[in-house]
Amino acid sequence: MAKLKLYHWEPVTECAKVMICLREMELDFAGEYVDILEFKQYAKRFLKMNPAGQVPVLVYGRDAISESTLINEFLVEAFPGKNLAPTDPKGWYELQAWGKYLDYNLGPSVATLGWHTTMAPMMRQRDPKKLRKAVDKIPIHERRAAWSAAVGDAYTPEQLADSRRKIELAVKRMEGILADTPWLTGEDYTVIDINAYALTSSLPRLAPEIVSAKTSPKLMNWLDRIRSRPAVREVEAMRTMEEPRDVYAPGPEHSRWG
């Protein structure tokens, strides 16, 4: 078997998805921490591997596999027999449709709200001139725009409200499903639970008016069940930053069509 190496940041959101999946599958990997707050994902060496300048990246033999949801689909297909995904056509469609739903709705929204709430205040303590200079040097147009908005905390009230709305919609959908089945796609714990957990685990603190024992008891219970899994604990122990308690990256883009 080719050796696995994972380039990652803190074990949160997109990085957590893949780290948890690897540990649940009991796949050994060498980890390399990429400090995205120091813009190491735009270093020449990293861009050569992933021209999109984003973590996580899984190196498998000579190939660099990117995009967290697609990495997890790759893992369950390349290393079969771990029962983290259905193999029948219908189950696989549902798994992929869920993956897309979470990535379009939750991923960007949790990132925007999370960055605004916990990261922007922290970044304000850094030298604004140096920070601006570092952002201006980002060689990828889309990412430069995203970081520029993030470090300037330039999110409009409409964008923040839209993120909240999308989180609320997704949480309602998940709460409804978890009222009927123990896991998001049915009787079995799958990569969809992992992906969704990675994006929602901090919501009881980030958006307590949306996620709490009162508003979404099934989701809270589902979060607890996942949090207590050995693989998840192991990954959460890989945390290096101590403050703030919850950390976020500027995250994937929102849909440009509204």
Add this chain to the structure above:
Amino acid sequence: MLELYHWEPNANSGKPIIALKEKGVEFVSRYTDLLAWDQHKPEYLAINPNGTIPTLVHDGFMMAESSQMGEYIDSRFPGPPLRPKNPVERWRMRWWTKFFDVYFGPSLSMIGWSIFVGPMVRQKDPEELRRAIERIPLAERRIAWTKAIYNKFSEEELAESQRRVNNGIELFEKALEERPYVAGETYSLADINAFCMAYAMPVMRPEDVNEEKTPHIIDWLRRVYARPAIMESFKLGRTPLAERALEVMRKLGQS
């Protein structure tokens, strides 16, 4: 029973049509007129509550995600495989599919609506338009349709879309320089998805996609157009959109 609700054989509707034709799978074609807002009528919403096209229904199982239904079609039905066996190539197939779905496609359609479809739609009765928008169930789609119909895209948005389309063409040309098909050595769902977005490029953007600037894209287009399933798929078209394909073929010397 296998039923496909689709509009013209391009963009999202084109993906499952071509996949089914490539596999040689019989299906019931339910033409759904996007510009008459058939997809927001109660009888359609009863099938797909999101009001998006296409919808694939197989023995009562409803699928609304056009790229993901391609994987269902490939794994559920016999016929030539449309996904590589090698897991890395399969990942590459999905990477490019996502690229066309979230980066290239939305930018291209924003430009298309702004200069082509929008003016066509605005000739309809304003009151009818207003009612049509009100019926759209998803908030996201309602906003997108309002922007599209009334051309509410800002200069910046349109300029950004142009930049992304040009950047996308450049990246796609580089990728095809390295391998004959999008995912690798074999034709896959990623080629189908890319084709559905890029098939008209040589006539829509002749200054960007041509023999000199993008020889690999042109060569790839020739090979994809030559597949019998492509012509079969275009036969399901009812508007001048499908005629653009014939125009491209003439230009590429293929008809």
